[in-house]
Amino acid sequence: MNGLLVLFDLVLLAGIVGVAWRCLASTDLFRAVVLFITFGLLLALAWVRLEAPDIALAEAAIGAGITGALLLVTLERLRSIMAERRSGRPHTPPPDPTGPHALLRALHDPPPERRTFIPALSFALVVGGLLVTALWHQPHSTGLEPVVDAHMDISGVDHPITAVLLNFRAYDTFLELAIVLIALLGAWSLGRHDLIPARPAPGPILPGTLRLLVPVAIVTGVYVLWAGSHAPGGAFQAGAILGAAGILLVLARPRQLPMAPGVPLRLGLTAGVALFLLVGLYGLVAGHGFLGYADAWAYPLILLIEVAATLSIALALVALFVAGRPAGDDA
Amino acid sequence: MTPANAEWLPAAIAGLVALSLVVAVLATAWPRQAHRVGLLGALAITAWVLGLSALFLNAGPDPEAAATRVALGGWEAPLGLMLHLDGLSMTLLVLTAVVGLATSLYSLGYVHDRIERRQFWPLWLWLWAGLNMLFLSGDAFNLYITLEVVSLSAVALVAFTGTAAAVSGAVRYLLVNILGSLSFLMGVVLLFGEHGVLDLLLLETRTEAGPTERMAAVLMTAGLMLKAALFPLHVWLAPAHGSAPAPVSAVLSGLVVTGSFYLILRLWMGVFAPLATPAFGILVGMLGVAALVWGSLQALRAGRLKSIVAYSTVAQFGYLLVAFPLMLVDPGAWRVVVFFAVVHALAKASVFLAAGTLQHAAGHDRLADLGDVLRARPRTVFALGLAGVSLMGLPFTGGFIAKYLLLEAGLGTVLAGSVIGVLWVLAIAGGGLLAAAYILRMVAPAFHRGHEDAGEAVSPWMDWVPLGLATVAALAGLAGTLTLNTLALTPGAP
Amino acid sequence: MIANTLTVLLLLAGLVFFAAGTAGLLRFPDVYSRLHALTKADNVGLGLVVLGLMFQASGPADILKLLLIWLLVLAAGTTAAHMVAQRTWTHGEFESDR
Numbered sequence: 077m078n079g080l081l082v083l084f085d086l087v088l089l090a091g092i093v094g095v096a097w098r099c100l101a102s103t104d105l106f107r108a109v110v111l112f113i114t115f116g117l118l119l120a121l122a123w124v125r126l127e128a129p130d131i132a133l134a135e136a137a138i139g140a141g142i143t144g145a146l147l148l149v150t151l152e153r154l155r156s157i158m159a160e161r162r163s164g165r166p167h168t169p170p171p172d173p174t175g176p177h178a179l180l181r182a183l184h185d186p187p188p189e190r191r192t193f194i195p196a197l198s199f200a201l202v203v204g205g206l207l208v209t210a211l212w213h214q215p216h217s218t219g220l221e222p223v224v225d226a227h228m229d230i231s232g233v234d235h236p237i238t239a240v241l242l243n244f245r246a247y248d249t250f251l252e253l254a255i256v257l258i259a260l261l262g263a264w265s266l267g268r269h270d271l272i273p274a275r276p277a278p279g280p281i282l283p284g285t286l287r288l289l290v291p292v293a294i295v296t297g298v299y300v301l302w303a304g305s306h307a308p309g310g311a312f313q314a315g316a317i318l319g320a321a322g323i324l325l326v327l328a329r330p331r332q333l334p335m336a337p338g339v340p341l342r343l344g345l346t347a348g349v350a351l352f353l354l355v356g357l358y359g360l361v362a363g364h365g366f367l368g369y370a371d372a373w374a375y376p377l378i379l380l381i382e383v384a385a386t387l388s389i390a391l392a393l394v395a396l397f398v399a400g401r402p403a404g405d406d407a
Numbered sequence: 408m409t410p411a412n413a414e415w416l417p418a419a420i421a422g423l424v425a426l427s428l429v430v431a432v433l434a435t436a437w438p439r440q441a442h443r444v445g446l447l448g449a450l451a452i453t454a455w456v457l458g459l460s461a462l463f464l465n466a467g468p469d470p471e472a473a474a475t476r477v478a479l480g481g482w483e484a485p486l487g488l489m490l491h492l493d494g495l496s497m498t499l500l501v502l503t504a505v506v507g508l509a510t511s512l513y514s515l516g517y518v519h520d521r522i523e524r525r526q527f528w529p530l531w532l533w534l535w536a537g538l539n540m541l542f543l544s545g546d547a548f549n550l551y552i553t554l555e556v557v558s559l560s561a562v563a564l565v566a567f568t569g570t571a572a573a574v575s576g577a578v579r580y581l582l583v584n585i586l587g588s589l590s591f592l593m594g595v596v597l598l599f600g601e602h603g604v605l606d607l608l609l610l611e612t613r614t615e616a617g618p619t620e621r622m623a624a625v626l627m628t629a630g631l632m633l634k635a636a637l638f639p640l641h642v643w644l645a646p647a648h649g650s651a652p653a654p655v656s657a658v659l660s661g662l663v664v665t666g667s668f669y670l671i672l673r674l675w676m677g678v679f680a681p682l683a684t685p686a687f688g689i690l691v692g693m694l695g696v697a698a699l700v701w702g703s704l705q706a707l708r709a710g711r712l713k714s715i716v717a718y719s720t721v722a723q724f725g726y727l728l729v730a731f732p733l734m735l736v737d738p739g740a741w742r743v744v745v746f747f748a749v750v751h752a753l754a755k756a757s758v759f760l761a762a763g764t765l766q767h768a769a770g771h772d773r774l775a776d777l778g779d780v781l782r783a784r785p786r787t788v789f790a791l792g793l794a795g796v797s798l799m800g801l802p803f804t805g806g807f808i809a810k811y812l813l814l815e816a817g818l819g820t821v822l823a824g825s826v827i828g829v830l831w832v833l834a835i836a837g838g839g840l841l842a843a844a845y846i847l848r849m850v851a852p853a854f855h856r857g858h859e860d861a862g863e864a865v866s867p868w869m870d871w872v873p874l875g876l877a878t879v880a881a882l883a884g885l886a887g888t889l890t891l892n893t894l895a896l897t898p899g900a901p
Numbered sequence: 902m903i904a905n906t907l908t909v910l911l912l913l914a915g916l917v918f919f920a921a922g923t924a925g926l927l928r929f930p931d932v933y934s935r936l937h938a939l940t941k942a943d944n945v946g947l948g949l950v951v952l953g954l955m956f957q958a959s960g961p962a963d964i965l966k967l968l969l970i971w972l973l974v975l976a977a978g979t980t981a982a983h984m985v986a987q988r989t990w991t992h993g994e995f996e997s998d999r
Contacts (some may be wrong), residue, residue, distance in 0.1 A: 210597055210622035223486045240826070247479045247488050251552045254428075255559060257435065258533050262563025265526035266574070278987050285980040292973065327422040346436040353428055359480065366421035368480035405438070406522050 085125060092118045105154070109147045116140025129308040130237045133300070137316035142393050145323050232374025234306040241310065242378045246367045250352045252312075253385055257349060261390045261402060269400030272326070272333040282328050293321035301386050305375070311348075311382045315389025322394035336395075338404035345395070348388030354382050414899055416466050417477040419459050420492050423500075424543060426427045426455055427536035434529040441528035442515065448532060449511035452539070456504040463497050464893065474898045476545060484546070484606035491545025491607070494896035495745060499542045506661045506756045507535050510654045511878040513760050517654055517767070518868030527567065527652075534560040534658065541666050546594045547678075549668065551588065558584040558634065561663050563646050564655040573650035583633055583640075587667075590630030594623035598678070611677045611899070620833040624679045628671060629704075635667035637728060641721045643670030645705075648717035653763020656713060660720045661756035665748050668727055676741065676900050688732035689827060695728025696834045703841035707848065709854050712762045712772040715845055716755070722838065723751050723798065729834050732811060732827070736820040742894040743812040746887060750797060750805035753880035757794040761787050761873035768862035778852035779860035788853045790873040795846035797880045800839045805883030810839060911953030916923040918946030932989045940982045944975055 095118060099111035103397045123132035124248040224236050224244065231239035277283060297317035304310035326333065355377050356367035364370055369377050430448030434441040463475070477490040511531070518527045537556035544550045562584060566577030599605055601619040614620050629640075636644040644664075648656045675683060702722030711716045730744040764787045766772040769780040781788055793804075800810035814835050820828035883890075925938020951971040958964045 166493070206622055206625075207593070207597075210619050211600070213618045214597075214600050217600060219599065219603045220485055227482075227486060243480065244482050244487050245549075248549055248552050251549075251556055254431075254533070255552070255555055258530070258556065258559045258563065261435065261526070261530055261533070261561065262566065265530060265567055266569050267562055277984075278991070279983070281980055281983045285976050288976060289973070342436055342438065346432060349428075350432050350436060353425070353432055357425055357429070360421055360425060365477070365481040366425055366479055368482075406525070 088118065088122055088125065092122060105151055109144065109151055112147065113140050113147060115142035116144065130310070130313075133308055133313045137313050137320070140315055141320055142323070142397075145320070146397060149399075153399075167361070189356055195334070227399070230371050231375075232369065232371070233304075235304065235308070237308070238304050242381065243369070243374060246352075246356070250349065250367065252355070253348050253352065253388065256389060256392050257345060260345065260395055263396055263399060264401035264405070267400045268406070269398055269401055271335070272329065272398070274329055274331045275327075276330050277328055283330060286324055286328050290321045290324060293317055293324075296384070297321070297390075301382060304382060305379070311385035314382075314386045316393065318386065318390035319393030319397075322390060323397045326394060326397060335404045336402040338402065338407050340404065341395075341402065344391045345388055348381075348385035351384040355381060375403055412797060416462050416475050416492075417460075419455075419462055420475060420477050420490050420543060421479070423452070423455050423459055424490065424536075427452055427532075427539045431529065431532040431536045434532045436474065438525035438529065440601070441532075441540040442518075442524050445528040445532055446515065449508050449535075452535070453504040453508045456500050457887060459492075460497055460501055460893075463492065463896075478517060485604040485609055488549050489545045489606055489608075490543045492543060493898060494894045495669070495673065495900070496542040497896075498667070498745060498749060498890055498893050500539060502665070502752055503535070503538050503542065503662055506658065506752060506876070507538075507690040509756065509760070509879075510658055511873050512868055513657075513763075513872040514654045516868030517652065517763060517874075519866070523567075527564075530560050530563050530567070531654070531658075534564065534663075538662055538666055542669065545607050547598060547607060547610065549605075550607075551592050551595055554591065554634070554667075554670070555588055557663055558588065559667060561655075561659055563655070565651045566873030567652055568650060569653065570650060572646075576643075576646040576648075576650050579643050583643040587630040587633035590626045590633070594625075594627035594630070597623040597626070607673075607677055608899075611680075614678050614681060616681045620679065620682060624674075624682050627674060628679075631655070631667045631671045631674075634688050635671065635724065636721060637668075638694055638701060638721060641698070641702070641724075643832040644721060645709075645714050645717040648713055648759075649711065651762055651765065657756040660717065660759055661752040664720065664724070665752050668724070668748060669745075672741065672745070678880075683709055683735060685732070685735055686745050688735040691728050691855035692732040692827075692831060695725040695731070696723060696830065698728060699834055699838040699841070700725075703838065706845040707841070710774055712765065712774055712777065712849060713759070715849060716762055719758075719798065719842065719845060720755060722841065723755070726751075726810075726813065726835065726838060729831050730816075733813070733816045733820055733831060736823055736825065736828075737816050740813075740816040741822070741900065742891050743816060745894055746890050747806075747809035747813060749890065750809045750880060750883050751884055753876060754794040754797040754806060755871050757790055757876035757880055758798070760869075760876060761791040761794070764865055764869045764873060767869065769867055770863065774849070774852075778855060779858050780862045781850070782855070782857060783859040783861040786870055786874055788850055790877040792846075792850050793874070793881050795850065797877070798884075799843045799846055803884060804881045805887070806880075808887045810835065833849075854866055908953045908956045911949050911956075915946045915949030915953065916943045918949065922946060932994060933986060936982045938985055939980055944978060947971060947974055 092115065095111055095115045099108050099115055100395035102108040102111060120132045120140060123129070123135055143369060174313075198287035220240075221236075224240060226243070228234070228236060228239060231243045233239050233242070297314045300309040300317060301311060302309075304314070355369070359368035360366040362370070426448075430444060430452065434444045434448070435445065466475075474491060475495040477492075478484070479488045479490065481487070483489070514527065514531065518524050530889070534557060537553055537560060541550065541553040541557055544553050559882035560579075562577050562581045565580055566574050595605070595894075597619050598610060599655070600612075601617070602613045604610055604612055604613070620751060634638040648659065651659065659872055699722050702718050704724060706715045706718035706722060709718055726746055726747060729738060733740045734744065762772065765777060765780055765784065768784060768787075769777055797804040800806040814832065817832040821832060919942065922942025925942065926935050929935045929938055944960050948971055951967045955964050955967055959966065
């Protein structure tokens with residue numbers, strides 16, 4: 077049985093390296109994106125084999141799912157710009173000349189040249205070889221597991237990963253939430269997005285499926301969030317699932333999407349960090365330390381933060397998919 | 408040391424992090440008032456940092472007791488995260504506050520469009536908060552995350568104007584940053600795998616010169632060198648600065664790059680200290696000499712004002728590399744290096760702000776056509792010259808004291824019998840001459856006879872702030888002793 | 902014992918369908934026939950795999966979850982296949998950027 081598992085691991089490893097290689101070597105961008113999504117799924121499988129289901133979940137949802145969607149939508153816009161350039165005249169006047177179009181134009185560099193291939197490969201091999209050598213000499217370390225286990229009873233939750241993320245090292249998690257927000261602020265600073273016209277799907281199948289899938293996605297998202305206190309799951313995974321539901325709705329829109337209202341959208345996007353920070357400030361004032369909780373209050377506060385964070389992450393992911401800021405944000 | 412001070416210090420440290428974050432979050436949630444939030448926040452953060460430094464200097468006359476560690480959420484290391492304040496971080500926090508306040512005031516005039524203002528201030532305040540958190544962090548993984556906060560907001564600010572040149576510069580900067588961050592993270596992972604802790608002080612007690620430490624040192628240093636634009640990994644610097652808004656260039660060259668350098672220094676003084684060998688020091692020093700020569704030559708050749716200043720950053724950072732072999736001979740020299748970095752950051756930020764004023768007035772920054780504007784704007788030219796004099800290291804400026812001390816350390820190595828020390832001394836002295844050449848190139852047109860044309864009107868903020876900051880940079884020499892004494896309050900460092 | 906045998910048999914049968922579907926995807930000449938091979942084979946194949954795994958489930962909750970997975974993949978797969986076919990019908994075969 078053990079031999080079979082080793083065989084499986086080797087096949088998986090070969091698959092990951094092979095897919096990554098094909099993805100990098102592909103001169104066709106669409107093919108590269110599809111291979112990247114495959115790469116993400118294989119990587120999620122590898123995390124399962126490494127007994128890290130939390131990361132596997134996040135990798136599948138964010139690394140393969142949402143990132144794949146972002147890459148595909150970027151590719152779609154890139155294509156329309158390329159077609160525009162080839163035909164020699166813009167087929168639609170860009171509503172904002174400094175908008176996301178400029179970014180896409182800058183991104184579309186020619187594919188890498190052949191002569192960079194050998195140096196890049198040898199560099200990767202040298203660094204990889206050194207890494208393997210360094211890892212080979214490492215002792216089998218349990219890391220912080222014993223320390224975390226010893227403090228689980230006062231952490232407020234039953235899942236060690238959630239205890240580390242939301243209690244012992246809450247500061248890191250707060251900053252990760254902030255990074256999602258900063259990425260969105262950066263994307264928004266580049267320009268407004270155009271009005272999103274309707275894209276009526278031919279036939280009833282897509283709308284019908286969505287009517288079925290979106291509620292399922294919402295229930296799943298809430299479940300994953302809830303499960304985070306005692307099993308793999310949590311705000312990032314739940315936010316990604318809810319964000320995916322939102323992206324599906326944006327993709328399959330039977331009528332023109334209304335512009336998002338500025339103020340509520342900003343408040344929703346900052347809800348996660350703002351609430352986290354408020355709780356942290358309360359901890360500072362009440363004497364539990366910045367970002368600390370009283371033991372008895374740990375669970376409800378963690379749950380509150382996770383709910384707000386899930387909402388903000390889901391909103392931010394959908395907003396990143398739409399790219400530029402909505403016109404309502406400038407009012 | 409009064410007990411009240413020692414009691415308040417941890418709360419004041421956590422409070423600084425909290426305050427910077429509150430300002431950033433508030434500006435993000437309320438973009439309509441972002442500039443007012445930003446201005447009030449800038450004043451509050453600066454006041455808080457100055458108060459903190461007063462507390463810190465009063466609390467710790469004993470160098471061994473001076474590092475104050477704050478357990479976030481009440482969880483002590485190795486379980487939790489510790490904030491860490493010592494003389495080194497205190498100095499850089501004050502530097503960040505001074506440059507940050509100047510940049511904020513300047514931005515009041517520079518970013519005047521209502522819509523641009525809404526985008527600029529939240530990003531800038533996140534960047535500032537990120538820098539404060541970076542200097543206060545005492546945990547390897549947390550350092551990675553704060554670095555990400557800093558880099559991501561810096562990238563967004565570089566792309567801020569949204570023109571194709573700005574965006575392609577920003578994308579290049581983004582790729583470099585991601586590569587640097589991943590390299591740094593790999594090093595963190597290696598260290599954690601070997602020693603099972605992330606806290607820097609705990610790591611310091613456990614590291615020795617083994618294969619893991621060597622590999623981690625290479626990965627983390629290379630990643631940070633990439634981010635600090637240290638030669639030969641500087642190629643992203645000029646394109647990123649070329650089209651970034653002036654306040655962003657000032658912060659990028661003055662603070663962000665210095666932040667990465669701070670981290671290299673902190674790691675090599677602590678975790679990687681057992682790995683530093685003379686041969687390694689000479690290699691780094693050689694890179695520094697090459698950076699000095701190459702950066703200066705590029706600055707002499709560049710045709711645009713901001714490119715000259717950007718390349719001068721490459722050259723000036725060569726000094727910091729040259730200082731590495733000196734530190735191996737005279738361990739106390741690291742304080743001089745930090746003082747040099749501080750003076751450089753102040754001067755460089757004011758040069759970039761002055762350049763931004765000129766560019767705004769003239770509508771471009773081609774050196775050949777700037778003569779008219781230079782002649783008509785003596786105040787800005789004076790700021791440019793004053794900061795330039797400090798960069799060159801003429802007597803009585805902060806730059807002079809820093810270079811003098813560096814030179815002294817270099818001569819010390821020569822006297823100690825090191826032949827290669829002669830090269831360091833020549834590089835330090837020659838670099839000053841090259842700096843004089845490219846800085847005179849910038850201001851020379853102002854002294855030619857010719858037509859005067861003030862160009863477009865600029866706000867008083869843009870007129871006066873560069874001058875103020877340049878004065879601070881020049882006067883920094885007077886604060887030399889204070890800075891060196893503050894730096895001496897770093898436990899564990901020689 | 903019987904449950905294990907059934908699981909192995911059903912998994913193997915499922916794998917045969919997956920293999921057939923993959924072969925069809927690689928070998929068939931146009932989009933429609935490739936879709937035909939892929940969706941039919943994958944749905945039945947996954948169904949068999951899920952059925953096989955149900956014999957290993959620890960309770961009704963697990964069985965229902967497995968069933969849900971199959972139904973969701975059926976719905977998503979069908980919709981995706983429909984959209985690919987629709988797109989090919991209106992826009993013609995996919996063109997590479999190269």
